[in-house]
Amino acid sequence: MPELIKVAKFGGTSMADAAAMRRCAAIVNSDQDKKIVVVSATSGTTNLLTRLCTPLVSSDRVRLLSEISEKHLNICNELKSPQSVRPDIEKLLEELKWRVHETKSVTLQQKDEILSFGELLSSRIFTQILKESSSEASRVSWLDARDVIITDHAHTQAEPDIELIEKRAEEKLTPRFPEGRFVTQGFIASTENGVTTTLGRGGSDYSAALFAEAINADVLEIWTDVTAVYTTDPRIVLDARPITEISFDEAAELSVFGAKVLHPATMVPAIRKNIRVYVGSSIHPEKPGTWIMKDTRSKPVIRAISLRRSQTLVTVHSLDMLHRHGFLAKLFEVLSRNKISVDLVTTSEVSVSLTLDTDINSPGKDALTDDVLSELKSFCKVEVEKNLSLIALVGNNLHATAGLSGPVFGALQNVNIRLICHGASSHNLCFLVEGESAETVVRILHKQFIK
Ligand code: ASP
Ligand code: MG
Secondary structure (H helix, E strand, O other): OOEEEEEEEEOOHHHHHHHHHHHHHHHOOOOOOOEEEEEOOOOOOHHHHHHOOOOOOOHHHHHHHHHHHHHHHHHHHHHHHHHHHHHHHHHHHHHHHHHHHHHOOOHHHHHHHHHHHHHHHHHHHHHHHHHOOOOOOOHEEOHHHHOOOOOOOOOOOEEEEEEHHHHHHHHHHHHHHHHHHHEOOOEEOOOOOOOOOOOOOOOHHHHHHHHHOOOOOEEEEEEEEEOOOEOOOOOOOOOOOOOEEEEEHHHHHHHHOOOOOHHHHHHHHHHOOOOEEEEOOOOOOOOOOOEEEEOOOOOOOEEEEEEEEEEEEEEEEEEHHOOOOHHHHHHHHHHHOOOOOEEEEEEEEOEEEEEEEEOOOOOOOOOOOOHHHHHOOOOOOOEEEEEEEEEEEOOOOOHHHOOOOOHHHHHHOOOEEEEEEEEEOEEEEEEEHHHHHHHHHHHHHHHHHOO
C-alpha cells in the first residue's frame, strides 16, 4: 500500500487522562502513514477556562486554576519521562495564571488567549506520550496551529482564511512533512498578525478539516467517544445501528437536522477537496466506524433518522399576498436584518410558515424577540408555536421515490404533523411534530424503515 497522508483528530474525552492518551497514541502508531494529529483540550478544560473568563471572586479563580494545574500535572507524572515535558507545562500554567489575573473584565481577544491554553497544554503532553510510544521518537514534533490556521479578527467565532492557510501550510509544513508526524492543536488559530483567535466551541473537528484541506490529505480521521454515526440516536432507539458509509450530502443533512457527531462546518473543507472522512471510537478503535465520502456504494432511500428538538414554528398570514409580489422579500428582510436563521419554509397563497433556529450557544435566548414580533405584526398576522420537534428522514432519492410518503405518513396516522418539507432536497424528507410525541415517532419510523 502506498503511504497515505492523514489528519487524525482526537477530541476532549480521548485526551481525558494518561491512559486515554496512550490509547490515542496506539491508534496514531498503528500504521506508517504521514500524519498531522490534531488534539482538543483535555475533557472539561475548555469549560473551566471559560469560567475563568467570567467575573469571579479570587477564591474561585484560585480553585479553578488549581483544578486545571492538578489535572495536567497528574498526567505528566504518569509519563515515562515526566521531566521532558513538565517544565513546559509549568511554564504554560504560570502564564495562564498571570493572564487571568491581569484584568477583571475580559475582552473577547483576551478570552481567546485564555481558552487557547487548553489545547496548548494537551498538545504538549500528547507530543511526549506519542514520542514515548513510537519506535522512532525523533519523527514526532509539536506544531503551533497558529502558524498555519489563519483567521479573521472575529474573536471566539473566527472565520478561517483558506488561501492564507494553504500558503502557510506550504511554507511551514510541506518542507518538514517527510520527517514524519506533527501534533498540533484544534480550535485555536491566529490572525495574520499573530493574535490568537478560536474557531468557536467544538471547533477542533473544523481545525482538523482545515489542515486536511491545506495539505491535500487522503483521509481525515475523527476519533471520538462514539463508535460511529448511528442510524438514529441510540439513546432513543436502543437497537440503532452504526452506519458503515454515508455520503457527504446525506451527512450534511444529518448535521443540519440534529445528529451532532461532527461540528457542522467540518465537512465543508472535506467536500471542497474530496477527502474521505472516517469517524471512529478512540476507546474501541477495533469496532467499525463510519466512512463519510462523496460516493457511497450503497444508496438506501432511508439511511438515518434525525431529531432536532425545541423548534419554533412561525406562521404569518397576509391577505396582501394574494396575487401580489414582494411580501416574501419583505418578510425575509426583517428576519435577515435581525440575524434570524430559518430552517424550513412552506407557503400557501396567503400564508407562510417557517421554523426557526434556536440559539444553541445561549440556551433560553429566543431569536424571535418582542421587537422582531412587533415589526412583523406591523404588516401581517403572526402566530407562534413552540415546543415542536423536527424529524428528518435522510437518505437518497427521497424526492423521486414513488410510494414513499404513503408508508411514512401511514405509520404516523395518530400523530399530529404540523408541517412537511419534501422535495427541496433529494436527501431528506422532514416534518414537525409536537415535542412530546417526537421520540415515539422516531421509534416507529426506525422500526419500520431501518430495522
Ligand atoms: N476544546 C474546545 C471545546 O471544548 C474545542 C473542541 O474540543 O473541539 O469546545
Ligand atoms: Mg469536542
